[in-house]
Amino acid sequence: MKLVAAIVQEYDANKLVRAVVQAGFRATIIGSTGGFLRTGNTTLISAIEDADVGALLALIAANCRERTEMLRPEIVGDYADWYPPQEVEVIVGGATVFVVPVAHFERI
């Protein structure tokens, strides 16, 4: 048994949790904050069988890999009508994952 902890961007968290649960894994979500940027992120923890660790890491990679996306910035107010916001290329995603040995697991 291992405990997998993944620190991911809030932008990817919903998609990841849905994928993890649909694959039949169990998971708990903890709100967290980055030490450097001090912005909110999400820590997902899941205690799973050793044989499933690879599948879970693959799910995290499929849903949270660092990538560039074309995003339309949210510009509010009057200007938006005159100058429609241009799409810009932004780097999103990324996950920091660590796997810790579990000495004992039980459902009470």
Add this chain to the structure above:
Amino acid sequence: MKLVAAIVQEYDANKLVRAVVQAGFRATIIGSTGGFLRTGNTTLISAIEDADVGALLALIAANCRERTEMLRPEIVGDYADWYPPQEVEVIVGGATVFVVPVAHFERI
């Protein structure tokens, strides 16, 4: 030394923490969310001596075991006077517990 982490329902959390502290154990509480139901639950973590793990697991079982309870649902508003809420049988409780080895522990 081991780190015991228990994910329990908010319904049981207060009772459990009181029992853990009264037994002389130290514990920290972290608010968390279930991945499947997306409802709030409580993650309790406690670094304790190996010899105490059994006692802590017994406390968790005594306070959080999955069971059925007769609960009176909270029906507010005018109807409550005419149709007093019946007691219904509800499944509550349950705890997911994992124990992780601790390589080093200190109080600074």
Add this chain to the structure above:
Amino acid sequence: MKLVAAIVQEYDANKLVRAVVQAGFRATIIGSTGGFLRTGNTTLISAIEDADVGALLALIAANCRERTEMLRPEIVGDYADWYPPQEVEVIVGGATVFVVPVAHFERI
């Protein structure tokens, strides 16, 4: 690789996180609550190379060691003009630190 978790007072948390990040370490902050006093505290987690554990523990000691400080209690309202608050000696700080082995670490 090890996972270092430090539970510190909110009073010291900002200072500690700044020092950890300035030293080039990575860290995530999780809001938590003490089981005994039920007051808010801060859990900092950092996955770091084995060789860096000593340096991180030294940073925690330098920023969170239990000590007495002379603090001026915040007395608001009219009384403050007539009776300037005396400085009092208060015990602050303290950190509970545990180090857990990491079986696998990756940035995705």
